[in-house]
Amino acid sequence: MLLTIIVRVPFIPIVNKGQRSMKRLQKVQPLMQQIREQHKKDPKRMQSEMMNLYKKHKVNPLGGCLPMLLQIPVFFALYKVLMVAIELREAPWVFWIIDLSAKDPLYILPLVMGASMFLQQKMTPTAGDPRQQKIMMFMPVIFKVLFNNFASGLVLYWLVNNLLSIGQQIYVNKKKDD
DSSP: OHHHHHHHGGGHHHHHHHHHHHHHHHHTHHHHHHHHHHTTTOHHHHHHHHHHHHHHTTOOTTTTTHHHHHHHHHHHHHHHHHHHOGGGTTOOOSTTOOOTTSOOTTOHHHHHHHHHHHHHHHHSOOOSOHHHHHHHHTHHHHHHHHHTTSOHHHHHHHHHHHHHHHHHHHHHHHSOOO
């Protein structure tokens, strides 16, 4: 849990900026839809108009993905460490988790992690078409299934990361637009 916090701290400004960008992106959705309708037969012009809209409103459509991409190497390194570190074998943590390098025997951590992802998805400003939003709502289910057999320590890392992201999203949502 401490490792997750240490890894997240340097990314706080980047994540805040990405979340503010996503919030602004949500506000310009009607303008984006209007551009799509006006230029649906001319994809080049539509793309150009979209880029101008992004610049005008200081919106980065990839801003929400950058912090996640930067954290993937840490996630992969933790995965490798939990798989090969002999010192972590059968190192108890709390309650039913008796080995952070083994999967959760009761599947409670993956379930809570999936629920936290679902909550995080609901709180995140949406962008794009409704079909894309529906697909994104399946992500928590997919991740829950994937994480069922991952090491408990890795699921715990992802869960704490989700909870910190939720807290940060609440902070950004309450803060006045800049």
